[in-house]
Amino acid sequence: MIVAEQKPLEEIRRMIIPYERVLILGCGTCMTVCDAGGEREVSFLHSALRVAQAKSGNETHTFSEYTLKRQCDPEFLDVLDDKIDDVDTVLSLGCGIGVQALAERFPALPVLPGVNTSFMGMAKELGVWDERCAACGDCRLEETAGICPITRCTKGILNGPCAGTKNGKCEANKDMDCAWVLIYKRLERLEQLEKMRRYYPMRNFRAIPRPKRITSKISVDVVDVGEDNG
Amino acid sequence: MANSLFEEKLNSNEFLVTTEIGPPKGADVSEMVHHIDLLKDNVDAINITDHQSSVMRFPSLGGCLLVKERGGEPILQVTCRDRNRLALQADLLLAYSRDICNVLCLTGDSIDVGDHKEAKPVFDADSVQLLRMIRTMESGKDMSGEDLKGALKFCIGASVHPEADFIEPQLIKFEKKVAAGAQFFQTQGIFDLASLRRFMQYASQFDVRILAGIIVLASARMARYMNDNVPGIIVSEAIIDELAGVEKGKGLEKGIEIAARLIKTIKEENLCHGVHIMAVGNERIVPEILEQAKLPSMPTKAQ
Ligand code: SF4
């Protein structure tokens, strides 16, 4: 899933200055799971903004709140049609994709990002998420025992550990495991160390020419079959 | 083009001494030139570091040009941290065109340990890929398969960490570097000769030259700091104790003594093919270390 952190309140307060009526919009999917922008966080942020406004005494924003099932999918945005007429901006607590989906769907509406979208990862323990995939477009987890060197090694190197690893940790961050120590240990356990002995050439960054578009194979096949038959 | 002077010496089986100079932070190269002049006739080659510890400095290529100008033998350190494959290849072309043919191929320290922590880390290649990149260029092609105008020939080396606390994956990488064409290795700092002996027992099966890295420590505090902050450095407690035992102000003297002792033993016991002295900011003391280790300055260049 996608993991994000809510922006600091002060930054959010600065962003909304030009707008009177602010709709705080949550997302019911990833942002709910990572505690950054689900229904609960929307309501917390709503209260925090009201309190801050009351304290400052010289602002006149009006806030409303709503949480969509998902912000990154156009079909889930339809319910907003009759809500956005009454607001001057949407403060989205969706990930960067959600914010952009809103901007595309509502060309005349200013949208503001309320979270910093950080990575694709998984819950490690309660309230802790770790990055696991950088969407490199050329997955090599088969060669690395299911541990991603591109995301989990600071340098994203492919041919084994650098010399900086110490106590199994990464030279860049003593709290983080060295990806290549993990890969070595797991390959050893799987009796597949020959995979580490192999040479891996430089990555192909064309695997994902940004921005990338993926077309569903299923719908394409259906079309192809149709054309052949036609 | 003939082999570089350094490459000829690598092939000659003599005991080699290299050292390194870290370029200045700024365009005033007078001190570096002074160090080059001081060292060039005392050692077989001088490495110029490439933003060592990810701290932005005068470029290694620029330093190598100065070594050339002053009549020394440079080893260009190239890391993959700051340059993608286009820039790496271009720098190598420039180096070769100026007769800088010895290249030490490194992945490079993480951006996080340096002084520009918000910079974009590149790492388009790693050390093994960089070695292969050079061999590919020597075959007349660039990394996109296009023909290169003019022949190239480099003498390439890499680093290895015999004192790593988890050695097996490091050895796999070492073998990949050998297979990629590395001719020489300058090791990470060696403080415990037992680990060098163990490593050489294993490494002697490969046709490569190993120069043991000797870091000159100036105090116990510096040693502890390096243990905590410099990637890959593991100074043994025995050495730290030895440094801690001297009176204030005598640390560097002790560091020189330790370095000289290590070098002397390595040479006497013929443990490996030479040493690479890293004086980290104290370049001026290298001749003194060689003197104390009783290595005649510049073994072969005399005539
Ligand atoms: S190799 Fe890593 S970054 Fe690439 S797709 Fe697989 S998990 Fe993601």
Ligand code: SF4
């Ligand atoms: S210590 Fe390990 S994870 Fe960190 S940069 Fe080096 S190889 Fe990668």
